[in-house]
Amino acid sequence: MAEKKPNVILICVDQWRGDCLGIDGHPVVRTPYLDKLAQEGTRFSHAYTACPSCIAARASLLTGLRQETHGRIGYRDGVPWNYPVTIASEFTRQGYQTQAIGKMHVYPERNRVGFENVILHDGFLHCAHDHHPADYDMVDDYHPWLRQQLGRDANDFEHGLNCNSYTVRPWDKPEHTHPTxxxxxxxxxxxxxxxxxxxxxxFMSYHRPHPPIDPPIWAYELYRNMKMSPPPVGKWSEMFAKCAQPHHPAxxxxxxxxxxxxDARAxxxxxxxxxxxxxxxxFETLQMFDQxxxxxxxxxxxxxxxxxxxxLYRKSFPYEGSARVxxxxxxxxxxxxxxxxxxxxxVELMDIMPTLLQCAGLEVPRxxxxxSFLANACGKDKEVHPYIHGEHLVPYQGSAHYLTDGREKYVWYSGNGHEQxxxxxxxxKELNDLSSSAKSAASLRKWRNEMVETLKDREEGFSDGKKLIIGRPVKAVLDTIIKSDRSA
Structure with a gap:
């Protein structure tokens, strides 16, 4: 009899900081069941997203490709996903039943990117509303389900919260109807x-804790009166003063x-x-089904x-709160x-595809x-990458690039050449920028040279192979975005 293949469940949450697990030592957040999951397996304390926003990050997660290859290095909706090889296509091709539920954030919205079936809820996407103003149900399965549950016309925007806002309002409907x-x-x-x-x-893909911040009332009240230390603020953050909008909800x-x-943190x-x-x-239901x-x-x-x-708020920036997952x-x-x-x-998001295929004993496309970080999950202390290169377009600063080996982090802003x-x-907590310290000059020079080498073949012209070049035009999607005929 052939050996029974294992099931594989990939759970992706949206906009969840890397330090926000009880088992990671967070002084406030309560995550008892994820803490239990971590105790039953391996937790990676230096996992990063190479592009800290929804679309580009998911491109890395679902294709196993670097951002330079899949072509998405910032946030831009409405660009077709023409990736013939994805984590879903490989599981499907190699005999698995494949299903995605929740947020995909691909285009066209009903692109299944290799899954046999998708039950879709991307949340409030302006691009999708623009393309389907008369019937949003064409690109969302949650809203018809919600109306069926409530027995009336309804949507998840009735509370009026912006999809990128830090404004808080507890969920305005019965808890069982929440998108989570x-x-x-x-x-x-x-x-x-x-x-x-x-x-x-x-693929269980939760839209939250991405805004709107609308938890059930009990979950909000759990933290509402809890003491919290103020967020860390380095003196260097004043470099962003020209884009200050303290009264803007997003x-x-x-x-x-x-x-x-x-209130926002609660x-x-x-x-x-x-x-x-x-x-x-x-998880309990999975046990009941003996799976x-x-x-x-x-x-x-x-x-x-x-x-x-x-x-700073939201994501996109190269700092730990945004880039670590x-x-x-x-x-x-x-x-x-x-x-x-x-x-x-x-490790980074593109490493998940080869790891999970290896877990299942399946072929990993060339x-x-x-x-794969499976060896590390099995207890070996094996280098997966010498360092991670991440990037994203950011307001007023061009493109923000970072390199990290988990011990140090180098940041370079292409718009003005600012280094950290x-x-x-x-x-x-990245309170102290050492870039101007004489004691750190050798380390700064080493990382700058690594960035010169990393960026030397980029179409934007960030590097000529000898130095970093400031002020080059930037874009959210590369002109050389992956061709539709790329094959394994």
């Missing part, structure tokens, strides 16, 4: 209706009223605890949220995944540029 519950409920339905003769690959930079920020953390509880609901013991579970976020760090891998009973293990090696250097071992 929707992803969990639909995932449980898939367990009931799946093909029992096949292993399954399930600002990038500004000194926000402390009480307003406290709601943000509440979204996390809500997801944590809903994941346990799914837990034969399933790999990977938990990750597409990017973080600065949430006031250095008076949580990553947990738990294996089936009898697997070699080490329990209660923490790996400090740097086109994949990510590197942080010692993450001694200063994980």
């Amino acid at each position: 519950n929707f992803v969990t409920s639909q995932s449980i339905e898939i367990l009931k209706k799946r093909d029992p003769t096949k292993p399954f690959f399930l 600002l990038w930079y500004g000194k926000v009223n402390p009480d307003v920020l406290h 709601g943000y953390y509440g979204q996390m605890t809500h997801i944590d509880h809903q994941l346990n609901r799914f 837990w013991k034969n399933s790999y579970v990977c938990f990750v976020s597409d990017h973080g949220d600065l949430m006031g760090d250095h008076d 949580p990553l947990i891998l738990r294996g089936p009973d009898g697997s070699f995944i080490k329990r209660n293990n923490v790996s400090g090696r740097v 086109s994949v540029e990510g590197r 250097l942080f010692d993450l071992d001694k200063d994980p």
Whole structure:
């Protein structure tokens, strides 16, 4: 009899900071069930997103490609996804039943990117509303479900919260109708209706804790009166003063009223605890269906949220609150995944595709540029990458690039050539920019040379191979975006 293939479950949350797990030492956030998951597997303490925003990050996650290859290095909607090889296409091709539920953020919106089926809810996307003003149901499965549940015309924008705002309002409908519950409920339905003769690959993609910040009332109240230390703010953050908008509900930079920020953090953390509880609901159901013991579970976020760090908000910037993500891998009973293990090696989103294919014993396409971290999850201290290169367009600064090996971080802004250097071992909150320190001159020079080499073949002309070039035009999508005929 052929060996039974394991199920593989990839859980992606949106805009969840890498430090926001109880087991990571966060002093406020309560995530008991994710903490339990981490104790049953390996947690990666230096996992990063190479492009800290929704579309570009998901391109890396789903294709296993570097941003220079998949072509998305900033935020731009409406650009077709023409990737013939994806994590879903490979699981499908190699005999798995494949299903995605929740946020995809691809284009066209109904592009299944290799999945056999997608139950879609991207949240409020202006691009999708522009393309389908008369019937948003064409690109969203949550809204018709919501109307059916409530027995009336309804949508998730009735509370009026902006999709990038730090404004908080608890969920205005019964809790079971929340988008977070929707992803969990639909995932449980898939367990009931799946093909029992096949292993399954399930992509559970939660829109939250990305705004709108609208957790159930109990989850908000859990944190509302909790004492919280103020976010870290380095003196260097004044470099963003010209883009300050402290009274804008979807600002990038500004000194926000402390009480307003406290409410935002309470709601943000509440979204996390809500997801944590809903994941346990799914895990318990998986056990009831006798599938837990034969399933790999990977938990990750597409990017973080600065949430006031250095008076910055949202994502896109190269700092830890935005670029570092949580990553947990738990294996089936009898697997070699080490329990209660923490790996400090740097890994990134493109590494998840080859890792999960390897977990399932499947072929990894030659086109994949990510590197498997399965050996690290099994307890080996193996270098996956010497360092990570990340980037994103940012307001008023051109393109922000970073390099990190998990111990130090070098930042370069293409618009004005501004450099930063942080010692993450001694200063994980990035309070002290060491770029002007004489003691750090050699380290700064080393990282600058690495960036020159990393960027030397880019179409923007950021590097001539000898030096970094300031002021080059930037774009969210490269002209050389991957061709539709690229093959494995």
